[in-house]
Amino acid sequence: MIEQLAVQARGVADDLSASELLASIKASRDLEHAExxxxxxxxxxxxxxxPPESIHDAASFTVPGCEHEEPIAGEGTxxxxxxxxxxxxxxxxxxxxxxxxxxGHALELRHRLPRLWAQVHAGRVPAWRARAVAETTIHSTPSLTAEAAGFVDSQVAAVAxxxxxxxxxxxxxxxxxxxxxATADPTADPEDGWQHVDPRHVTVDTDDVHYAGTLHLEADLDIADALDLDRAVAHHAAVRKALGSTESLDVRRAKALGDLARTQTALDLLTGGPGTDRASGPHPETRRQDRADSTDDRPDLPAAREVVIHAHFDASVVGEQTVFGSTGRMENGQRLVLLDQVRSWCADSRTTVTIKPVIxxxxxxxxxxxxxxxxxxxxIILRDRTCVFPWCTRPARGCDIDHITAYDHHAEAEGRPQPGSTITDNLACLCRFHHRLKTHSAWNYRMTAPGVFEWTSPHGHRYRRDRSGTTALDPPAPPGIQRPRRR
Structure with missing residues (x-):
């Protein structure tokens, strides 16, 4: 359908003048905003x-780094x-x-930002602009009262x-x-006013792995801590350069941050131990001398790197030697990873390496x-990779293992066959939310082939989920209409 529309659009565009093409694009955008x-x-x-049966059954957001949850819209919705x-x-x-x-945005706009809601439906404000405002008023800290949200609404609506x-x-x-x-919050310092909110955090985005094998890190630190960190990173980067590293300043600063996380590796860098970059380390004679005093001779010290990385590579046996493919898949972020990268990670000082048997x-x-x-x-984790609910991307290692056909705990005692055996073909990875959804609602699913699942929603919508993603199957026929059979 999408390909047909694209072909039709190209055909129509060929017949339009420049002015007509601009008018058509504007009409398309207006239609997009209206929809x-x-x-x-x-x-x-x-x-x-x-509506929920109780407040405990209401939808909410889990706040990262906290034990509480936030409602999907503000007070009064x-x-x-x-x-x-x-x-x-x-x-x-x-x-x-x-x-x-x-x-949440729809309810926030309709109930707490009614002027903006009206402007959206009158076509004067695009929905995406209104949703950005709603996102801010929903998750404001401290929370905005209905009266305060109304003030924001009046100010924003005044400028469309x-x-x-x-x-x-x-x-x-x-x-x-x-x-x-702010002063209504009993934990707030009254002299701080609204600025009592503590923005400090350190966030490592483990779900978005760059093809180069890097992760994005973001932090807000106390000024003194940030300046100390900057000086430490600059110092370690300078040490690397003094030891002969030819890498760029950005790369040396990034490695310096890793050294701070692994103090033992940093010590090895200075002493010429196993963690030293062979291309940029001290003179070989000096390195050999220092290696005798290396901390690797101290088995009582803990490993400097204990990060668990699940990487999968195809392997073949040539003669008596196992040969790995040059590229593999890393579960952390579901990205490709180079074999050379894994080798470099394992080569760092006092890194604990665990090799698991092939499954x-x-x-x-x-x-x-x-x-x-x-x-x-x-x-099951290796087979499914993620939660198998349609469009869910939660990594399988953080999921529950679900019995697709429920296990009957009373079957054996009552002499009945077990309908939900603990067997590969009856197990699948579900994140906690979708596990609860499957258990306590009318959603159901079945495995049609190893790692291939067919879901049916309470209203009859069907979805196919496999390693390549989710495909929407034929929607349910309207009441009273019989769907034609396929030949």
């Missing part, structure tokens, strides 16, 4: 159809049943988190939503100060009872 506004309205209507989010997300082909945001992120942050800060929201993903493994042995668990 985005309509989608917000439909998301709010979907939420209205699904209706609560939404958490499981209804999954069906909306799968129909749209988005994650449950993205579906929560869509519903044309407000940048920095201006919006200043507006929210002024609103917090105007309505004395045949096609073998049928069975266990007695309900508990899943480690060998079967590992096989």
């Amino acid at each position: 985005a506004a309509r989608q917000l309205g439909l998301a709010a209507a979907w939420a209205d159809l699904h 209706p609560l939404v049943a958490e499981f209804c989010v999954a069906e909306l997300g799968t129909v749209l082909g988005i994650s449950p988190t993205a579906a929560k945001k869509l519903i 939503g044309r407000i940048g992120p920095a201006q919006l942050d200043r507006l929210v800060a002024e609103t917090i100060k105007r309505y004395d929201l 045949d993903l096609n073998a049928q493994l069975t266990a007695q009872g309900y508990e899943i042995p480690d060998r079967i668990r590992e096989q």
